[in-house]
Every structure is written in C-alpha cells, then in structure tokens.
Amino acid sequence: MVVLSVPAEVTVILLDIEGTTTPIAFVKDILFPYIKENVKEYLQTHWEEEECQQDVSLLRKQAEEDCHLDGAVPIPAASENGADDSQLMIQAVVDNVCWQMSLDRKTTALKQLQGHMWRAAFTAGHVKAEFFEDVIPAVRKWREAGMKVYIYSSGSVEAQKLLFGHSTEGDILELVDGHFDTKIGHKVESESYRKIADSIGCSTNNILFLTDVTLEASAAEDADVHVAVVVRPGNAGLTDDEKTYYSLITSFSDLNLPSST
Numbered sequence: 001m002v003v004l005s006v007p008a009e010v011t012v013i014l015l016d017i018e019g020t021t022t023p024i025a026f027v028k029d030i031l032f033p034y035i036k037e038n039v040k041e042y043l044q045t046h047w048e049e050e051e052c053q054q055d056v057s058l059l060r061k062q063a064e065e066d067c068h069l070d071g072a073v074p075i076p077a078a079s080e081n082g083a084d085d086s087q088l089m090i091q092a093v094v095d096n097v098c099w100q101m102s103l104d105r106k107t108t109a110l111k112q113l114q115g116h117m118w119r120a121a122f123t124a125g126h127v128k129a130e131f132f133e134d135v136i137p138a139v140r141k142w143r144e145a146g147m148k149v150y151i152y153s154s155g156s157v158e159a160q161k162l163l164f165g166h167s168t169e170g171d172i173l174e175l176v177d178g179h180f181d182t183k184i185g186h187k188v189e190s191e192s193y194r195k196i197a198d199s200i201g202c203s204t205n206n207i208l209f210l211t212d213v214t215l216e217a218s219a220a221e222d223a224d225v226h227v228a229v230v231v232r233p234g235n236a237g238l239t240d241d242e243k244t245y246y247s248l249i250t251s252f253s254d255l256n257l258p259s260s261t
C-alpha cells in the first residue's frame, strides 16, 4: 500500500464528492436518471412556486450565455399567453436540462434545479447516498486528530447536504465542517480555492484537496493548495504524465496525518 504523508501545515481537508467520496456510478446511474425521468412532472407540479421560478430564471440566464454553443436550447421569456405559454416554457426547460446533462455540464443553474429535485427523493427515503467504505472511518479519524473537513463539489450545497444527511450509513452531516459549490467559483479556476481559504479563515497551503479530476487538482495547486488525486473504480483513467506528476491515493486510508507518522 502507498502511504501519502500529509504535510504538517495542513489543517483542512477539502473533499470532492463524485469520484472521490462517492462512486461515479451512483451519480450517473441513480441521481442523473432520476432528473431525466422526473424533470417534466416536477416542473408541471411546482411551476407556480417561487423556488421553481427562480430556478427557471437562472436556467434562462444560462441559456442566454450558451446561445453560441452547438445544440444549445433557448428558454423563452414569459409572455401574456397563460397556460399554453407555460407548457411551451416547461418543454424548453426540459430540453435545456437534458441538453446540459448530455454534456455533463456543471453550471450553477443546472445544479440548483437538480438539488431541488433530489430533495423529494432523499427525504422520502427513495434514494440513499453511497460512500466508498474507507470514507466515513477516515473522516472520523481526521476529525479526531483535529482536522477540519470541508466539501467542494459542483453539486449544489443543498444537494451535498442531502447526500450526507441521507446516506446508506445514516445521517453523517455532522462529519462535515462546511460546504462549497460553484457559487464560490468553478472547480477548474484557481481563484475559487483562494476564496475557499478566505472563507474558512486559513491560508491556501493549510488545505489538502482530494479530487478525481486533474484539471481541478491543477487549479488548486496553482493557488498553493496541496492536492492528491483519488483513483477509484469507475473513474476516468489518468495519463502516464498525470500518474507521475500527482500524488495518487486509492483509499482515504492511504493518507498519513502528521500526528500519526
């Protein structure tokens, strides 16, 4: 087993979710199909609600920014035509969501709607979040050793809390000190990691970021954050150069905290 020593200056462990704490298959085979299968009915049921209208406004704004992209789906603004108009708009939102999901886009607008839709599935107990078996014991151990543990995922903070609040191991939200999503910035931008450090109240070099995506690791590293790339079953493969360049772990138990060395 390869053991990675955590630098002594690290006091915060920042975790990605999909491909790091949680199998990509859980997201791709359970969470995403739930959205595709239920988005039309969800919009029809909640259309008049403030939260749903805010989600649609954000998606419309995103659609305007995306208009130059191949296959982009516009969402028309409301007119005076009442119910017929709503049905046309709902179909446009459904088509826009499906188009974005076909590209696995990580826009804040898409992630906000998804988080709101998953609320019903998680709270009714229809879906329980999966975590790799090493995750919960390791996070408990890190916290006992005095580390702070934060999440940074493209999934909305609300969706993150649903996952941790409704896992196959029960409610494990208390294991997390805080959550960040793309509202602080995208995960492939270095500035996001500086803002996260500011928000936590530490320096970027006090943070160790664990992710499966090397573009995210590279952005974090440019901000002077320590990084390790997590290799899990079902994750995208790494190039030979990436395997050489990055510290790799296959389990959170591969990390050795300063006090335990």
Ligand SMILES: CSCCC(=O)C(=O)COP(=O)(O)O
Pocket (backbone or CB within 6 Å): 016, 017, 018, 019, 027, 031, 106, 111, 114, 152, 153, 154, 155, 156, 159, 160, 163, 187
């Ligand atoms: C946490 S919600 C479900 C996953 C999701 O929608 C997503 O985009 C995960 O991206 P990550 O940044 O955790 O790889």
Ligand SMILES: [Mg+2]
Pocket (backbone or CB within 6 Å): 016, 017, 018, 019, 020, 211, 212, 213
């Ligand atoms: Mg990930």
